[in-house]
Amino acid sequence: MLIYDKDLRVAVVHDWLTDNGGAEKVLSAILDLFPSADIFTLVKSDKFHDAQIDKLKVTTSFIQRLPWASKYYRNYLPFFPVAVEQFDFSNYDLVLSSSYCVAKGVITGPDQLHISYCHSPMRYAWDLQFQYLKEAGLENSFKGKLTRLLLNKLRLWDYASSARVDHFISNSEFIKKRINKCYRRSSQVIYPPVDVDKFQLNEVKESYYFTCSRLVQYKKIQLIVEAFNKMPDKRLVVAGTGPEFDKIKSIASSNIELLGYVEFKKLKRLMEQAKCFVFAAEEDFGIIPVEAQACGTPVIAYGKGGCLETVIDGVTGLFFYEQEVEAIAGAVSRFEDMRWDCHTIRNHSEKFSLNKFKSNFLSFVTDKYEKFK
Numbered sequence: 215m216l217i218y219d220k221d222l223r224v225a226v227v228h229d230w231l232t233d234n235g236g237a238e239k240v241l242s243a244i245l246d247l248f249p250s251a252d253i254f255t256l257v258k259s260d261k262f263h264d265a266q267i268d269k270l271k272v273t274t275s276f277i278q279r280l281p282w283a284s285k286y287y288r289n290y291l292p293f294f295p296v297a298v299e300q301f302d303f304s305n306y307d308l309v310l311s312s313s314y315c316v317a318k319g320v321i322t323g324p325d326q327l328h329i330s331y332c333h334s335p336m337r338y339a340w341d342l343q344f345q346y347l348k349e350a351g352l353e354n355s356f357k358g359k360l361t362r363l364l365l366n367k368l369r370l371w372d373y374a375s376s377a378r379v380d381h382f383i384s385n386s387e388f389i390k391k392r393i394n395k396c397y398r399r400s401s402q403v404i405y406p407p408v409d410v411d412k413f414q415l416n417e418v419k420e421s422y423y424f425t426c427s428r429l430v431q432y433k434k435i436q437l438i439v440e441a442f443n444k445m446p447d448k449r450l451v452v453a454g455t456g457p458e459f460d461k462i463k464s465i466a467s468s469n470i471e472l473l474g475y476v477e478f479k480k481l482k483r484l485m486e487q488a489k490c491f492v493f494a495a496e497e498d499f500g501i502i503p504v505e506a507q508a509c510g511t512p513v514i515a516y517g518k519g520g521c522l523e524t525v526i527d528g529v530t531g532l533f534f535y536e537q538e539v540e541a542i543a544g545a546v547s548r549f550e551d552m553r554w555d556c557h558t559i560r561n562h563s564e565k566f567s568l569n570k571f572k573s574n575f576l577s578f579v580t581d582k583y584e585k586f587k
Contacts, residue, residue, distance in 0.1 A: 224251040225303050227311040227320050230287060231258040231267065236406060236501045237333050240385075241312050242266055243407045243568060244331070247576050248310070254301045256294060256316070259284040275300060292364055295319060295371045308583060311379075319375035327586045329579055330379040331404070334389050334498045335396040339369040345432075373397060381582050383575070386499045386520045402578055405523075407571035408501050408563065410508035415560045416486035417510060422449040423546070424488035424511075426481060426502065427495070429456030434494035434516070434537060436462050441542035443467045448546060451488070453481055485509045490549060493521065494537060500524060507531070508563040510556030514545045524566065528552075530559045 226248065228241050245251060245266055253272045261284075275297035277283050277290050290297075294316045303309050303322050311317040314333035322328045338346040343365050347353050373396065382401035384390040393401045423442070427433040435452060439462050442450040446469050452462075453476040463472050476484070485491065491506035491513045499520035503513045507530050515521040517533030525531040532549055534541040564570075 222248075222308060223306045224248045224308045224310065225254055225306040226251045227254045227298070227301070227309065227313070227317045229313060229315040229317045230256045231262045231264075231272070232284070232287065233259075233262070234264065236499070237312060237314060238264070239409075239501065240331060240333070240406050240571075243571055244310060244312065244575065245270070247572055247579075251310075252306075254303075254320070256297055257283050257287045273301065291368075295368070295375070308579075310579070316372075316375075318379050319371070321378065327380055327583055328378065329381045329383065329582060331383045331385070331575075332389060332393055332401065333385050333406075335376075335392055336368060336372050339365050339372055340392075340396050380586070381578075383578060386523050388520050388523065389498050392498075404571065404574045404578065405566050406499050406501060407568040408504040408508070408566040409568045410504070410563045410566070411568070413482060413505055413508035414486060415508075415510040415556060417556045418487070419489045419511070420487045421489055422451050423490050423492050423514075424451050424453075424484055424506075425492045425494075426453035426476070426484075427456075429454050429458040429462060431458060432495060436465070437494050437537060437539065438492050438542060439466050439470055441539045441546070442470055444539060444543055445469075445546060450492070451484060453484060482509075485511060490514055490531075490546075492542070492546075494542065495519075496537075497521065503531075504563050504566045507559045510560045512549070512554045512559055514542070514549055526562060530562050 226244055253270055256275045256277045258272055258274050277287060277297050280290055298316045298319050299321055301320055303326060306326060309322050309326055309328045311330040313330050315336055318330040347358055376397035376399055382393055382399050383404050384393050384401040385406050387403055390401050390403050393399055425438055427435055429435050442448055446467060450470045452472045455475045466472060485506055486509040488511050491511050493503050493513060493515040496516055496519040503515055503521055504524050506513050513525050513531035515525050515531055515533055516537060517535045527533050532545050534545040
């Protein structure tokens with residue numbers, strides 16, 4: 215195992231620093247392994263704060279200097295490829311990118327090793343473009359035609375720039391297949407870090423079902439709420455806020471409680487005491503269902519995407535296979551008739567621990583770098 219060499223010059227590239235989500239947890243774990251690395255990112259929001267990142271050198275792109283970029287950076291999507299290509303890595307030995315948009319497209323030289331941890335190829339430029347256009351109301355309009363042209367250009371760039379990566383790491387078998395499909399490149403699966411030690415096994419469960427997420431359309435929280443509207447004898451607690459909060463609150467029946475933003479201490483308690491965690495999104499991996507299992511809380515999840523790798527059907531949770539109200543209600547009905555072993559559920563979650571990620575990631579980077587030198 216490589217002991218970190220302070221003389222090894224390391225750059226870490228991340229798409230943007232605006233929210234603390236799953237990708238940022240991966241970034242944080244990488245920085246734990248390479249604490250003197252410099253960070254490169256398209257844009258960093260003034261509201262983004264992380265004790266670890268705030269102490270490091272962060273270089274942003276010209277996007278940062280454009281009007282209202284820290285909040286409306288996505289409006290500058292057409293400029294992302296050229297922006298990420300302007301970063302100068304000539305003074306670094308090792309470049310690590312954490313990429314779900316354009317970070318993996320940086321330009322490096324023949325004496326520099328570039329390893330990319332790929333959360334996903336650019337979703338809206340590939341197989342999810344039709345869903346993106348539909349949800350944005352851009353299917354048939356003139357603006358939609360322009361957007362299709364833009365996505366075509368991004369797709370061509372995304373494919374071409376994938377050749378710049380020396381080695382890919384995928385965050386799940388699901389994304390490994392997507393990388394192979396989009397880029398025709400192989401990758402090594404290393405699951406993202408889940409800090410399972412922050413959650414305690416709780417064997418005494420209360421009677422409520424629980425879900426938490428940012429309330430945006432693809433998370434399908436409205437679908438979960440509509441399902442529990444049909445089950446007035448079942449209590450559902452929803453934590454999280456977002457653009458769909460008011461809409462969802464307006465349709466929720468009396469057995470459903472929307473809490474809005476919840477601090478971690480309370481969120482943790484809700485997760486630990488919940489009868490079951492309900493998850494209806496198609497995610498590339500999905501950290502929150504693993505956090506629920508770390509509490510010994512079983513999961514009802516949509517049986518597609520990363521959840522197929524993090525939930526064991528009939529052991530740590532149940533799957534439903536259509537994103538429909540009836541499918542969720544049916545899963546809840548089946549769940550009620552089953553018994554669950556909280557210890558088995560907790561033990562399974564440890565497969566995705568922070569220490570496991572660090573060990574696997576460092577081992578991979580060490581092996582590739584020693585062969586590269």
